[in-house]
Amino acid sequence: MQISFEVYPPRKPEDTPRLHEAILRLSELNPEFISVTFGAGGSSTRDSLSVLKFIRDNSSASPLAHLTCVGTTEQDAKDLVREFLGEGITDFLALRGDLPEGQSEMPPGTLSRADQLVSLIEETRTSGTGSTAVAAFPNGHPESGDERSDIAALLAKQEAGASFAITQLFFFSEDYLRFLELARARGVVIDLIPGIMPIVSPSRLARVLELTVEARPGELASSLESAEDAAGRREAGVEWAARQVRELAEAGVDKVHLYAFNEYANVTEVLRRSEVV
Numbered sequence: 001m002q003i004s005f006e007v008y009p010p011r012k013p014e015d016t017p018r019l020h021e022a023i024l025r026l027s028e029l030n031p032e033f034i035s036v037t038f039g040a041g042g043s044s045t046r047d048s049l050s051v052l053k054f055i056r057d058n059s060s061a062s063p064l065a066h067l068t069c070v071g072t073t074e075q076d077a078k079d080l081v082r083e084f085l086g087e088g089i090t091d092f093l094a095l096r097g098d099l100p101e102g103q104s105e106m107p108p109g110t111l112s113r114a115d116q117l118v119s120l121i122e123e124t125r126t127s128g129t130g131s132t133a134v135a136a137f138p139n140g141h142p143e144s145g146d147e148r149s150d151i152a153a154l155l156a157k158q159e160a161g162a163s164f165a166i167t168q169l170f171f172f173s174e175d176y177l178r179f180l181e182l183a184r185a186r187g188v189v190i191d192l193i194p195g196i197m198p199i200v201s202p203s204r205l206a207r208v209l210e211l212t213v214e215a216r217p218g219e220l221a222s223s224l225e226s227a228e229d230a231a232g233r234r235e236a237g238v239e240w241a242a243r244q245v246r247e248l249a250e251a252g253v254d255k256v257h258l259y260a261f262n263e264y265a266n267v268t269e270v271l272r273r274s275e276v277v
Contacts, residue, residue, distance in 0.1 A: 001245075001254055002254060003031050004032045006034070006260060007023065007035070007037075007260055009047035020054060021264075022264045023051075026061075026267070029268065032062065032255075034061045035166075036051045036055070037066045038066040051063075052065055063091065064092065064133065067094055067095065068095045069111040069116065070097045070111065072110055072111050074110075090130030093134070094157070096112075118157050119160040119161065122160065122161040131163035134157040134162040134164075136166065138179035138194075151183055152186075154183065154188055158188060167192060167195045169214070171214065194255075196245060197259040198266045199224070200224075205220070205221060224236050241266075246273075
């Protein structure tokens with residue numbers, strides 16, 4: 001099974017050595033790529049680029065840069081893509097993103113959809129190398145509705161030149177497998193890589209549910225809440241994620257993306273238990 005990971009820029013400079021160690025340890029597992037979120041926790045483009053360059057120089061994994069576009073002018077987006085390309089970063093994850101807090105309307109003349117960003121990246125990347133990933137939502141996006149407009153959006157991103165998609169996390173393997181069948185039936189042909197996150201605390205689960213609007217996984221929530229200590233909570237979260245990976249592998253899925261939270265121990269243990277690497 002091919003694997004990949006997600007990390008984010010350090011929120012404080014003193015966190016950088018710990019992140020670098022995590023990247024080096026994750027690299028030992030021969031991931032296909034390591035993605036870096038864009039401006040996490042108020043960090044800057046420069047922070048993201050610094051992490052991407054560390055991956056480029058210290059890992060065999062491809063550095064994959066997250067980019068968001070909502071409310072950004074086409075020129076600003078092109079300038080940003082060119083800046084990353086100039087540093088040798090040629091792979092991107094094109095995301096719509098959210099409007100800044102307190103802003104409810106799209107500024108005139110700005111990008112509003114991820115497929116627009118995909119097209120812009122493909123036009124700006126003149127060398128013909130590199131790939132553009134996009135997001136997918138196994139249980140639908142909060143704005144999808146019953147018609148699953150998120151799949152129509154995924155088709156638009158595919159048409160614009162997307163190479164593959166990475167899914168938002170989900171808690172049950174059958175959610176992904178149903179989504180895969182539905183997306184294929186509607187004409188999606190690009191790889192749909194399942195995103196798995198080991199959740200090791202009730203507070204992290206609550207935050208994830210708030211951000212994703214996923215249904216609460218009762219069994220996992222109960223296990224996390226009833227655990228006596230941090231070790232017990234880690235055991236519950238890691239085993240849940242490992243079971244997901246095992247089930248996906250048994251169903252014939254050959255790629256998985258793990259959200260690492262800038263740590264290596266939990267995702268490494270997930271992979272060890274699932275016996276896919």
